Amino acid sequence: MALISTQNDRTDLPLVVMPSIIESMVQPFREALPLLHDIARVRIYDDATLDGDVIVDRCADADAVMVIGFHVDDSMFDRLSDHVRCFSFGGTGVASYIDLSRARERGIAVTNVVRYGDHAVAEHTFALIMELSRRVGRLDAIVKSGRWDGLDGISLYGRTLGLIGFGGIAQAVADMATGFGMSTLVWNSHLHEEAVAAHHVTAVDDLGELLHRSDVASIHLPLTDSTTGIITADHLERLRPGTIVVNTARAEVIEPGALTRRLLRGDLLAGLDVFDHEPLPLDDPLRSVPGIVLTPHVAWRDDEAYRALSVQIVRAIAAFFTGSAFNRVV
Missing domain, CATH: 3.40.50.720 (NAD(P)-binding Rossmann-like Domain)
Known part of the structure; x- marks a missing residue:
């Protein structure tokens, strides 16, 4: 596992964490990260873990979390909701992965991506x-x-x-x-x-x-x-x-x-x-x-979809931290 990070010296900026990612998506996200320059620091763990405890530990100081491939179950949500202000989901059917009613109750923003694949x-x-x-x-x-x-x-x-x-x-x-x-x-x-x-x-x-x-x-x-x-x-x-x-x-x-x-x-x-x-x-x-x-929920996975998805996730986070809305679900 390697750690990809940006703007480490900018501790004044909020932190965005991607705790899990499939290898083929790393490069498309690297290409999209300049959209967060001077807006947020980013930390990406480039392995595809589904271990809930590992994911929570990696997101311990995150202001926003990029969610791809794992479910934010009730236990994970409760452990993250005291500091995470935004979940940016890498898909359209976000309700399957994040409890939207709980997010509304806690005042946590949730975004998704649309028409990407x-x-x-x-x-x-x-x-x-x-x-x-x-x-x-x-x-x-x-x-x-x-x-x-x-x-x-x-x-x-x-x-x-x-x-x-x-x-x-x-x-x-x-x-x-x-x-x-x-x-x-x-x-x-x-x-x-x-x-x-x-x-x-x-x-x-x-x-x-x-x-x-x-x-x-x-x-x-x-x-x-x-x-x-x-x-x-x-x-x-x-x-x-x-x-x-x-x-x-x-x-x-x-x-x-x-x-x-x-x-x-x-x-x-x-x-x-x-x-x-x-x-x-x-x-x-x-x-x-x-x-x-x-097949293991992979219909969306191809090179063109990865690029479109990466840009939308990053744009949604940039919009959240700059006070606007993009693909906002909650």
Whole structure:
């Protein structure tokens, strides 16, 4: 572990700490740090620890904390809230990682980042769809093991894609689906006619109907108070056997336990990048369900997204300490 720090002699400036970071994000953050010159000192620990005690120790004298990859659970929040004035979260669905109501009660600012990785997540969504339909990863393993029997694929051409939510990520997925010759249905509580026309999709008023008509159903809802648990077990019952289900959004938008129970019946295919508990516990039943592909919440991770995310986090902190607001959630 190496420590990256800036303006160490400026003890008059507030301190910003990033207690954990993945290696590939270090350089994009280095490039963004000049935005905090004469505004705040920065201390970055360049390892990706998830140890809560280590994270708290590293943030012991921080005025602001950059949160990437770890959850600020209640214990950590209580231990940091007496001196941290701002949490800057490196993602959009901040409610999954920081208790926003507690932050409001304590007067602690929370920021997030937006539209930083729309194409990254959209591409990962299609990577999951392609793995489930063409099974390239499994075919690679078969050939390398010395076999030549192969596996059958599932055509996407002419099939129906159902998108739950229609923000920037879903719109990018819709455009990709057009290239595959798919037709696209969309359900969203606030759907703009201009977006429907621009992306050549068909709006569906009923979520259950969309799920029933879809050959591939992909979830792209942000996590808010109104979307938590919005997809129910009854909705999932409308899925036809053989449907591909993809979630690169948030697990919490589905009724707790409902998706696992539906997948355990073994008649669906699924690609999941997000889970109720992360990291996914070793005894989670999803690990043993056939016909599903699991990835460790990495849909957002690519080089372009890292650069956009880094700049937004640093800009949000600069705005906080200079008395303005940027991507402010609380």
